[in-house]
Amino acid sequence: MRRILVSVKTYVYIWGAMTKTVVTECAAKRVFICPLFLILVVAWTTPVSGQSLRGSSKSLDLQNQVAEEHDFTYIDTPERVRYFASQGWLVRVSPTRNFQLHAVSFPFARPEVALFIERLSRQYRVACGEQLVITSLTRPTERQPRNASDRSVHPTGMAVDLRYSGNRNCRAWLERVLGELEQARVLEATRERYPPHYHVAIFPNQYAGYVEVLQRRTASRSAEISYTVRSGDSLWTIARRHQTTVDDLRQVNGLRGSTIYAGQVLEVPANH
Numbered sequence: 001m002r003r004i005l006v007s008v009k010t011y012v013y014i015w016g017a018m019t020k021t022v023v024t025e026c027a028a029k030r031v032f033i034c035p036l037f038l039i040l041v042v043a044w045t046t047p048v049s050g051q052s053l054r055g056s057s058k059s060l061d062l063q064n065q066v067a068e069e070h071d072f073t074y075i076d077t078p079e080r081v082r083y084f085a086s087q088g089w090l091v092r093v094s095p096t097r098n099f100q101l102h103a104v105s106f107p108f109a110r111p112e113v114a115l116f117i118e119r120l121s122r123q124y125r126v127a128c129g130e131q132l133v134i135t136s137l138t139r140p141t142e143r144q145p146r147n148a149s150d151r152s153v154h155p156t157g158m159a160v161d162l163r164y165s166g167n168r169n170c171r172a173w174l175e176r177v178l179g180e181l182e183q184a185r186v187l188e189a190t191r192e193r194y195p196p197h198y199h200v201a202i203f204p205n206q207y208a209g210y211v212e213v214l215q216r217r218t219a220s221r222s223a224e225i226s227y228t229v230r231s232g233d234s235l236w237t238i239a240r241r242h243q244t245t246v247d248d249l250r251q252v253n254g255l256r257g258s259t260i261y262a263g264q265v266l267e268v269p270a271n272h
Contacts, residue, residue, distance in 0.1 A: 053175060053182075053198070055190035063153045063188050063201040070204055072110075072156040076141045081106050090138060090157050093117060098125045099132040102163065109137045110157045112204035115211065116187070117160060120177070128170035133163035135197055147194065153201050164196035174198065186210045224252065229264040242268045 067074075075081055084090045090108040095101050099121035109117075121132040139154040153159050165171050178189040178198065186207040190199045227238060235246045235258050249255070252267045260266070 053178060053189050053191040059188050059190060060149065060151045064151055066203045067153050067156045067158060072158060074141060074155040075138065075157070078106065078140055078143065081108055081138055081140055084157070093137055096121070098122050099134055101134050104134060104137055105143065106138045108157065109160060110202070110204055112207050113158060113160055113202045116202050116207060124174065127173045128167060130165070130167065130170060134160060135163050136161035158204060159199065159201045162198040162200060164198065184210055224267040224269055227266050227268045229260050229262055229266060231262045233260065234258070235260060238266065238268070244269050
């Protein structure tokens with residue numbers, strides 16, 4: 001059977017809090033496959049809306065690499081956890097109406113992890129109607145469970161474990177969101193089996209930069225007004241009426257052409 005050579009090139013975009021770094025990785029291995037299995041290769045190598053959330057040695061490599069880039073300490077004792085908290089390097093994570101802590105011995109984490117929990121739990125409760133459950137945060141090395149990897153980043157304070165919900169729809173929602181954030185290169189998420197839970201390692205600078213971009217977009221949208229298209233309207237007449245341009249209207253509303261219809265709601269920049 002004829003064989004096909006498939007080469008894979010992956011572009012990894014890492015957002016820092018202040019800078020944007022582009023890292024290019026090229027697959028060096030020559031992978032030969034039969035045409036019958038080509039569709040499987042496409043599925044594995046093409047970005048999709050969600051990742052598999054399967055753990056791997058490469059995932060652990062990346063998590064530890066990020067910890068080193070942030071110059072994080074692998075905290076060894078409970079006393080050191082409290083010391084880091086007293087210095088503001090870790091912050092206390094307290095339950096809210098959107099999430100609860102379950103059997104968390106050390107309710108402290110890096111500030112960006114606390115931000116992640118705050119944002120995710122609010123969205124999760126709206127989407128699922130239940131609280132997000134946090135089962136682990138910072139764990140000093142001498143308090144790691146027996147089944148923990150010796151390369152775990154929990155001692156750095158950059159990781160959080162989430163309970164595996166009994167609601168299939170909630171699991172699907174959470175896995176989709178974690179997969180999208182993993183694609184954005186702001187975290188690494190793994191669906192663990194024993195016991196069932198989600199391990200999430202937050203990349204602090206990258207996640208902070210990601211949230212900053214979202215907040216800027218939200219602020220930009222708040223400076224816009226909504227306009228309902230009327231019969232006889234065109235992008236040109238709407239732009240002229242609101243002292244903006246057709247190009248701006250297209251950009252704000254994601255329009256490729258000039259076709260609009262009566263009853264359609266458009267966002268109009270209010271700063272013109």
